[in-house]
Amino acid sequence: MKLVTRAQWGARAYRTPSGATPYGRARKGVKVHYLGSAYSDRTHDKCAAYVRSLQNSHMDGNGWSDIGYSFVVCTHGYSFEGRGLKRRNSANGNTSLNDQDYAVCALVGSSGLTQPTDPQLNGIRDTIEYCREKGPAGDWLGGHRDGYATTCPGGPLYAWVKKGAPRPNGSTTPEEEDPMAAITKTDIFNAVWKTDGIPAPSDADDVKTNVNWQALSVLRDIQARVRANTQTEAAQSAAIAKLAQLVGSDVDTAAVVAAVEKAIKDAVVKVDVDINGPAA
Incomplete structure (x- = not known):
């Protein structure tokens, strides 16, 4: 998993006490999201700045205590830590749904870039497995629209989620690659x-x-x-x-x-x- 910590992407400090609220129960699973607005792809060196702007929008525009998502995955397959594994997210629709599942957002939009990239799908899959192993989260997997009236996470991403979020084109995780393959x-x-x-x-x-x-x-x-x-x-x-x-x-x-x-x-x-x- 290519994890980018809050310190690495330059996150603002979250507001307390709301931003420090822990999960009140074991997580049932993971909900996948998209931005719900236009998004244009960019080079990876600009992704951290976009995640910072997303946090600013949530904190200053929505009045939330932090970025709403548990993790945000860019088109290059990097998973940016939002509220992380321990602090309750605010993206799933209401307090009960937020407490029920992790919220993982892909940087794709309702227009502009709408189709997730293969590295991004691998990054989302890595993040789902990370939530299950370290959260821990149960095996349930769905989209934001499951349990809440919204079109999120969009048609292409939701179709992939309903298939069980498979690795694209039979690709493997880094752990499955032969670490000795390039050694002479x-x-x-x-x-x-x-x-x-x-x-x-x-x-x-x-x-x-x-x-x-x-x-x-x-x-x-x-x-x-x-x-x-x-x-x-x-x-x-x-x-x-x-x-x-x-x-x-x-x-x-x-x-x-x-x-x-x-x-x-x-x-x-x-x-x-x-x-x-x-x-x-």
Whole structure:
């Protein structure tokens, strides 16, 4: 749901005590409204200003304590918080009807723009589900005209409401979309391996283009390095032991050096065989 809070759209403070009246009972459901006057579509950056003008009309023209609706949904699919989930609306016709259902208004008119957009229908549907989940509201759904003598919410919108307010053209909510659909192997490499500091199994230039490598190659490389270090330490220990045996013996320096070099060479050959296998 693309919710725009009162603070975000620049709402005036509501008047008390009437504007702070809570619902007196559980909400039966949601009533859908339209403006009932001419409306022209606009770019989304102008929608907040229109909602502010609507609030001014309700407070200064009608004498109400706040904007009348619970939520207002623009043609771009954004839901502007009006009186919200907790404060009783003043749009459904009388106090009993206001207390019974939430009031969700679509920014479409009786002339000008009369047909809701697909993003708007999705936004209204999002708002209905939000009212049901967070309100909470029951499953009942209708138009302003249900229970009150009015043409609201107009023919096109009311026909959609009576169908159960389906998502247009089989579209899905953002939650149903695959969040991994746009993520590539390069994204995973950059986000995980580079962050963790694990070296790639090739030089830096290759890594930039070779994004098909797997973590297993890194682990094998680490295991080989550990074995090599372990066996090199063993060779060094063997060389030290050999030197110890020769201490005090009547041998020359060249013989000692030769013995150490042979011990290390034997160990290195063994390491190479263990890691790479015997030569073909």
